[in-house]
Amino acid sequence: MKRERKIYDPAFKTKAVQLSNERDNISELARELGLKVSLLYKWRKEYEEFGESSFPGKGNLKLTPEQEKIHELEKKLKDAELERDILKKGNRHFFQERSMKYRFIKNHEYLFPIEKMCSALEVGSSGYYKWKSKPICKRTLLKNEIKQQIASIYFASKQRYGSPRIAIELNASGYKVSRITVAKYMRELGLRSKLSKKFKVTTDSKHNCLVVENILERNFIVAHPSKVWVSDITYIQTKEGFLYLTTIIDLYDRKIIGWSLSHGMNTEETTLAAWKMAVRNRSFQKGLIFHSDRGVQYANKKFANTIESYKVIRSMSRKGNCWDNAVAESFFKSLKAELIYGSKLITKQEMELEIFEYIEIWYNKKRRHGALNYKTIEEFNNQKNICKNVA
Template sequence: MKQGRKIYDPAFKKQAVQLSYERSNISELARELGIEVTMLYKWRKDYQEFGEKSFPGKGNLKQTPEQEKIHELEKRLRDAELERDILKKGNRHFFQERSMKYEFIKNHESLFPIEKMCSVLKVSYSSYYKWKARPLSNRERRKREIKKQITSIYFASKQRYGSPRITVELDSSGFKTSRITVAKYMKELGLRSKLSRKFRVTTDSKHNYLIAENILNRNFLVGSPSQAWVSDITYLQTKDGFLYLTAIIDLFDRKVIGWSLSTGMSTTETSLAAWKMAVKNRKADSKLIFHSDRGVQYASKKFTNTLAFYGVKRSMSRKGNCWDNAVAESFFKSLKTELIYGNKLITREQMELEIFEYIEIWYNKKRRHSTLNYQTIEEFNNQNKIYKNVA
């Protein structure tokens, strides 16, 4: 029967090598030790190269002092990177109550080592497992469920909702809680709605066309559809250059009833294109006030004649007064805050798709509007049954 290969422990190898330095006949020493002379020469070579690290044992690597130092530095770097990743994901939990830290560890067990997370977040390893094993109280169970719902709503809204709108969404799902509690839980979860930037308006009012009076006079609350529409134009930056978005909003329910995206700023591409969509969606007649800024796209003869054909009353903001068209500007501010700011530049084609989704699916159907008492446009119109057939 064939015998298996004999394994020599590190101490034996080291002593054999040291003894070989004292003997003049290495072959004779090998025979005395019962090993091959070639094996003894190999051990001597290893010892000359790696010194005390020559015989690390099964499964370990031979390393020179320099290699060992590099290995140790690499290990420290990996530990530092792991701690960085844990802190990056869990930094909002660092100064939170202990249970929140435990919750973070539990939710990331598959991603990071538990002991490392406990160390970084400065909690006891054994205390974490005691917490994990104990049964939840009804209060803690409800808190967890509400936080889960908050997180779901927050990301479903693409991080656009703050505590007021999330509170309404929770209420509509059967979770009664206060806005203050929602704000507190959002802070604990590190959830924050997208922040706005200073709004910039693109208006060319240097023209010789006639300017209409401001007959709307900031009367932004109206009692019926097609009583007053407001419109404005803004620019959207893309990888391929600018796109220009024109929007027409009915003040009754704040719905964007007409809009257009264009690469140019002509009347045909902007105000007139948006108008054609608007009149397909809602009736326009002599009872309607159409309000805009003094831009050439709204003051041009082509657009003025179109409004005259429908018998619509024109209204324009006063010079340099953006508050006269606050609703339209507010819409653009919401769109840029919720859709564009903080995101990378995309192509025109991608932007067109994003704008379509934002207006037709998000803003007109799902978004909760503070002006409508945090109802969606559809909920608002359903509540006002007399207008249930409004598009």
């Protein structure tokens, strides 16, 4: 059977290239996105040559010499900004404990001068050389190694993980350590996971469109894929105004199978765009339940007619009851706690890239989900496939 060729839209290509410019390991990023490395480099080359005019499809026009000169200047500016950001990355390793500062210096001797690092971390170079030459017992070495792993996992998760998930990651890597010990070491390192804020209602249900009953009835545990999809819309604040994120989640494995990030709230930009992505990414049979709130983007004729043409069964939350769509609300809570709250406002373009990375790489592929017994979505599906094959 011939394998169907996957088609990527221009927005996906652009975000993938922009993300690759912020990563050191292009091969790893390509693997995370499910791409061939050669394809990602091809996109990068086109983007370097044509910039925002890249990926228009057939009939695209080449840039004028003036545009190419502007693009070259923009590229040099971006290279300078990237160099600055690399120097800033060391800040996350500046721990409270002196021994951890020494360990950071030792691990980066090949990259930076020792005297410079000692000065930046406010430790004496003589103290560092004394620490380096002093023999360390096995227990202390193991403790330091675990602390280093904790810090690595913590910052790899962009400060989103607390002690429970970090303990699971450590045990999966072969370290036998309890959650209590991880919590203790995190306190010693001054590390805390990001905290969420209280729920705020944003749904506009004041309309005359047709609504349907809640047939899902908060039954969020599903045994098979593409039996129940849930959807919701939230706002994302930037320093240039709001963006609106629409998501569609398969309750089976909690994967974001469709999403749209828009500047407006019309149906084409929000629910229909997310639906089109969902049906491209995951097949389903007649009888799929689609659950949402009563917002006008879900209740209007344009959206209703579209999904009813797929023989989908509609379900809607009761008015003003966020718990009827708790899984969708929980995703937005995690997104804002782990990505947005506590961070400075950024531009819409920067936020679009942050959301792309969060959903496509972090949430769908790397994050451990409590609803999946703290497995990643890929681990959960692989386990299910093994069970099916054994049966």
